[in-house]
Amino acid sequence: xxxxxxxxxxxxxxxxxxxxxxxxxxxxxxxxxxxxxxxxxxxxxxxxxxxxxxxxxxxxxxxxxxxxxxxxxxxxxxxxxxxxxxxxxxxxxxxxxxxxxxxxxxxxxxxxxxxxxxxxxxxxxxxxxxxxxxxxxxxxxxxxxxxxxxxxxxxxxxxxxxxxxxxxxxxxxxxxxxxxxxxxxxxxxxxxxxxxxxx
Amino acid sequence: xxxxxxxxxxxxxxxxxxxxxxxxxxxxxxxxxxxxxxxxxxxxxxxxxxxxxxxxxxxxxxxxxxx
Numbered sequence: 001x002x003x004x005x006x007x008x009x010x011x012x013x014x015x016x017x018x019x020x021x022x023x024x025x026x027x028x029x030x031x032x033x034x035x036x037x038x039x040x041x042x043x044x045x046x047x048x049x050x051x052x053x054x055x056x057x058x059x060x061x062x063x064x065x066x067x068x069x070x071x072x073x074x075x076x077x078x079x080x081x082x083x084x085x086x087x088x089x090x091x092x093x094x095x096x097x098x099x100x101x102x103x104x105x106x107x108x109x110x111x112x113x114x115x116x117x118x119x120x121x122x123x124x125x126x127x128x129x130x131x132x133x134x135x136x137x138x139x140x141x142x143x144x145x146x147x148x149x150x151x152x153x154x155x156x157x158x159x160x161x162x163x164x165x166x167x168x169x170x171x172x173x174x175x176x177x178x179x180x181x182x183x184x185x186x187x188x189x190x191x192x193x194x195x196x197x198x199x
Numbered sequence: 200x201x202x203x204x205x206x207x208x209x210x211x212x213x214x215x216x217x218x219x220x221x222x223x224x225x226x227x228x229x230x231x232x233x234x235x236x237x238x239x240x241x242x243x244x245x246x247x248x249x250x251x252x253x254x255x256x257x258x259x260x261x262x263x264x265x266x
Contacts, residue, residue: 004230005222050249111248146217146229158237164254166247167237175233182216 015071018064022072029073030083033090036065040094044101047160048108055101056160062094063153088129091149095125098156102165118169124176125152131183139190145179147172 001009022032039062046055069087073079099122106114128147135142152172159168219225241257242250253261 002222002224003227008222052249106248109248113246114248144216144218150221155233155237158234162238163250164237164242164247165249166242166245167240170245171233171236178215178217185216 015064015068019068019071019075022068023075026076027072029069029076029078030086032065032069032072033083033087036062036069037090037094037097039065041097044097047098047101047165048104050105052160052163052165056157059098059153059157059160066091066094066153088133092126092129095149095152096122099125102169114166114169117166117173121169121173121176124173124180127180128176128183131180131187135183135187139187139194142183142187142190144186145182147175147179151175 039058043055043058043062046052046058073083099118102118103115103122106112106118125147128145129149132142155168155172159165213219213225214229217229239254239256241253241260243253243257252258
């Protein structure tokens, strides 16, 4: 087993308990998704005030909701097309909220350079999701590139808990640019292959 | 591989054009590289507006300077 696989298995134990509780209480998954967004907004406020540890703790709580909504939906047999759409849309709002918190903080500190780096990281984080969604309307699957949402969120947590948010913004920014480029290249190749097969 | 010079190029290309799943050794390697960058790079090198201290690498360089 890999190191990251082991961490995933360890984290599943407490999450399993929370999922079972939500299923027992029959909480609708769409409500869990929305509560996750509200908690993420609270985390963004803490980041904006420079309270990274507090922000990090709130991000962890918010993303528990984010993680369990899909699992609860499956167990409650409440999986729906709208649920998937709702989850994706709310995830984008959550992402943007966290980035906006940091942009506010860096602007407040008079650091337009980092406000800009964070804004670019935010732009490419959103484009990462958009390129995949748009590509998958044309091709079967477009799951290439490293920097997806789970990686971004874990990096946010690491940056908040260890007070290394600037380095994290560089990593998210640069790897998100690569991820968007990967998806464009991959989609271009797949579409060209399909066209050649037809012709 | 016939030409050893192609190996580093292939590694770089595979790191750029990422197609590996999570929980693979390639993924672990990427995570280690990212964590090393985040934790070892002295915040002053990046002009970090909020971080305090020099980080492990900064501490090590300061130690070398003193000696």
